[in-house]
Amino acid sequence: xxxxxxxxxxxxxxxxxxxxxxxxxxxxxxxxxxxxxxxxxxxxxxxxxxxxxxxxxxxxxxxxxxxxxxxxxxxxxxxxxxxxxxxxxxxxxxxxxxxxxxxxxxxxxxxxx
Amino acid sequence: xxxxxxxxxxxxxxxxxxxxxxxxxxxxxxxxxxxxxxxxxxxxxxxxxxxxxxxxxxxxxxxxxxxxxxxxxxxxxxxxxxxxxxxxxxxxxxxxxxxxxxxxxxxxxxxxxxx
Numbered sequence: 375x376x377x378x379x380x381x382x383x384x385x386x387x388x389x390x391x392x393x394x395x396x397x398x399x400x401x402x403x404x405x406x407x408x409x410x411x412x413x414x415x416x417x418x419x420x421x422x423x424x425x426x427x428x429x430x431x432x433x434x435x436x437x438x439x440x441x442x443x444x445x446x447x448x449x450x451x452x453x454x455x456x457x458x459x460x461x462x463x464x465x466x467x468x469x470x471x472x473x474x475x476x477x478x479x480x481x482x483x484x485x486x487x
Numbered sequence: 488x489x490x491x492x493x494x495x496x497x498x499x500x501x502x503x504x505x506x507x508x509x510x511x512x513x514x515x516x517x518x519x520x521x522x523x524x525x526x527x528x529x530x531x532x533x534x535x536x537x538x539x540x541x542x543x544x545x546x547x548x549x550x551x552x553x554x555x556x557x558x559x560x561x562x563x564x565x566x567x568x569x570x571x572x573x574x575x576x577x578x579x580x581x582x583x584x585x586x587x588x589x590x591x592x593x594x595x596x597x598x599x600x601x602x
Contacts, residue, residue, distance in 0.1 A: 407590075415594070417523075417576060417578075418592070419590060421589070469587070473518075
């Protein structure tokens, strides 16, 4: 069964450093998403991406965040200057339709020290 | 305030019993709802979805009920098994006119199955 994959599984970085979280969505999907989940809390939407541009973003997704689909398979989330409060699990998701099931990856645990 | 929320943070049921997990939402414009299951250390896993033009949908051992009048969503799991132990999230989508709309998740209910 096809699945969303994410790398790395765990990223530790120092405050102020840039990080890039990588995702490989399901191959025939067209819609891509990033979410985050601070430990013990609910999953929060960050951004959605369709047709090579951002479709929707939340207030969490400020100028420190960016997304890119550099080739036909990868979807990345970049945080330019990490803050302690960016520590969370970051989930990538993809779907084949704009309205439909979003398939989530296993997540990348980001720890900012 | 919360757009989507759950009434109980923890629900404990006996193995083999049925369980009902509830969710309230406040955005009457939401047109699509999903239940996700999240096991420890994993990403959310799709369970079942329902569109706003329906009030009930059944899957394998699971049923989702949608009451738009009171903006309430529930997930019923029949004959619970140990593998059902997880945190369950409801999520809603509000059409924003874009190509891909993010989901708003509730806080989650931790379902504990007792032997």
